[in-house]
Amino acid sequence: MLDIINLASIPVFLLIFVRVAAFFVTLPLFSYRTIPTPFKIGFSFFLAFIMYYTVDASNIPLDEMYLMLLIKEAIVGLMVGLIAYIILAAIQIAGGFIDFQMGFAIANVIDPQTGAQSPLTGQYFYIIALLFLLSVNGHHLLIDGIFYSYNLIPIDAFIPFQDGSIIEFVIDTFNQMFLIAFQMSIPIVGCLFLVDVALGIIARTVPQLNVFVVGLPLKILVSFIVILLFLSLYVVLVRTLFESMFDSIHGLMQLFGGA
Structure with missing residues (x-):
């Protein structure tokens, strides 16, 4: 009881609380607008309270370096959560590729979780991915990462920014995100490209047929059929996406720790 009210432990607890709260600002699932802000703050507080007794740190004095430690903890929390969000954004980008070929690029919807506009197909895939993440207890793994x-x-350590390895890691993560998005969208985009080739041949051989009237409904029908056949492969790609997300989080933490 005396340790709980010990004023010397408040600086260490505050550092832990800043890192955990910064995690929940950008971390997928926990950062969404549908989760009330008091719940996020309360969950961060109690999780930091539990973690305080597991962190091996002596009392940190309130001096001029303490502010730098607070900024470091906020950067660590924001960046690690942002890396996870960037990897999951590949699903939205893949949906944008598909919607552009389907003709749905102009019909964006508002994502109630983030408040941003997202493509129709990307939102559909994203909901399936989040449900899959919850079904395999991926949110528990995210909390374990914290x-x-x-x-x-x-x-009590600082981030080694001198060698530029963290910046290179973030750039590589961006490249990996676009590669995963391309892999997820290529089956449907490839089929729609073949449909465009077929419509071009028909337009040359049968000039009386208005391919602009027939093409759009045909591409939508082909897209729905391919998506239905593609869902089983999509789940496999989503599992690979989650593995890449956890590996990226672990790799960024190693760089932050100077490993």
């Missing part, structure tokens, strides 16, 4: 981040990033 909990065990102190094994790689000590609370």
Whole structure:
């Protein structure tokens, strides 16, 4: 009880709370607008309270370096959560590729979770991916990543920004995101490209047929059929996407810790 009210432990607890709260600002699932802000703050507080007794750190004095430690903790939380969000954004980008070929690019919808506009197909795939993440307890793994981040990033250490490895890692993650988005969209985009080739041949051989009237409904029908056949492969790609997300989180934490 005396340790709980010890004023010397407040700086360490505040550093832990800043990192956990910054995680939940950008982390998928936990950062969405549908989750009330008081719940996020309360969950961050109690999780930081539990983690305080597991973090191996001595009392940190309130000096001029303490503000730098607070900024470092906020950067760590925001960047690690942002890396996970960037990887999951590949689903939205893949949906944008598909909608552009289908003719649905102009019909964006508002994502109630983020408040941003997203493509129809991308939103459909994204909901399936989130449900799959919840079904395999992926949100527990995200919380485990927060909990065990102190094994790689000590609370009293600073981020090694000098060598530029963190910036290169973020750029590689962006490249990986676009590669995954291309892999997820290529079956449907490839089929629609063949439909465009077939419509072009028909337009040359049968000039009386208005391909602009027939083409759009035909491409939508072919897209729905291919998506129905593609869903089983899509689940496999989503599993690979989650593995890449957890590997990226672990790799970024290692770089933050100077490994």
